[in-house]
Amino acid sequence: MKKTFNLILFVFALSVAAMAQTKPTIYILATGGTIAGTGTGSNDADSEYKAGAITVNALLEAVPEINDLANVKGEQVVNIGSQDMNDEVWLKLGKRVNELLRQNDVTGIVITHGTDTQEETAYFLNLVVKSDKPVVLVGSMRPSTAISADGPRNIYNAVACAVAPESKGKGVMVVMDDKILGADDLTKTNTLSVGTFENPNYGPLGIVYGGKPIYTREPLKRHTIKSEFDITKVNKLPRVEIILSYSNATSLFVDAAVKAGAKGIVTAGVGNGNMTTVMQNSLAKYVKEGKIAVVRSSRIMTGPTAQWDEVNDDKLGFSASWYNNPYRSRVLLMLALTKTTDYKEIQRMFAEY
Ligand code: DGL
Helix, strand or coil: CHHHHHHHHHHHHHHHHHHHHHCCEEEEEEEECHHHCECCCCCCCCCCCECCCCCHHHHHHHCCCHHHHCEEEEEEEEEECHHHCCHHHHHHHHHHHHHHHCCCCEEEEEEECCCCCHHHHHHHHHHHCCCCCCEEEECCCCCCCCCCCCHHHHHHHHHHHHCCHHHCCCCEEEEECCEEEEHHHCEECCCCCCCCEECCCCCCCEEEECCEEEECCCCCCCCHHHCCCCCCCCCCCCCEEEEECCCCCCCHHHHHHHHCCCCEEEEEEECCCECCHHHHHHHHHHHHCCCCEEEEEECCCCCCECCCCCCCHHHHCEEECECCCHHHHHHHHHHHCCCCCCHHHHHHHHHHC
8 A cells, every 4th residue: 555655656756847847947037116016005006005025936926827837936136116227237137147048947037127117127138138048027017916916917928928939039028918029119108007018119029818929020120149249247337328308408417417427428309319509519529529429319209310310410420329219229328338439330239229
């Protein structure tokens, strides 16, 4: 009798081990945000809400179905509201992602992240990850304690994308509200809606349906293994500021940024990246003195900031951001300045990434 029991136990243990072997392994790297947030009440308008209040293990316990998809390992990188995301975390996260994806047994990575700056982190990783394995960022617009919290479904869908073979080579993605969005055009378009993320110029990469990704487009720009940017030896990123233009804007913030040590300035201009003459002359002066690089972007959400229009970029030594909004332009200019200060080289990068 005892022998039979032991045999059954042994066979069971073998089958569990075999199943674990057949399931892909993914890492969930947690950084905080609302997806890890709690509120003292169960509605969304709770004033006691706190981002990053719960850990990655608590997140995993909240969605046990994930264990049907993959062997999941969790790491807490930081636990912050993403409004406090910073260069130091970006470098730590980028290096840890590359280290894990070099491991043959790791299929992909999911990163839980606040939504406020998720588009910036996603684009940074899109430029520095040195693997074609899936890297999926995920967040939520409601804390885990809210009625109809969106986090659990978002995390499940993110893991479903991270383990899918068809997700390889898609660059860094964001999965929220059943949408798969590319880091190449990611924009938070609504302050409160669960469907806030869009790709307003390129359209979404696809959808998640029945726990499977359905892709409807490929990424349009260079990314990950095709990127020329490498942070292996980078311990500090160049300082780049974004300066808005509006009626009667002066050179006040340009002067302050240069004085504070900025090596690059991205303008969030009006229309096709235009700005007041006062601001433009100030920027051109600092470019001529070799103090900064300037990229013209626009405060308008869709359409390119194009060359060969009202601003003579070649005469001023400026570059145009094309389809990169001011926030992605800042990320790209930070990385560009780790390699060059030549405006024509920077312009090539903005045409390609
Ligand atoms: N504190 C904001 C953040 O961490 C909350 C927004 C969110 O995560 O949805 O980005």
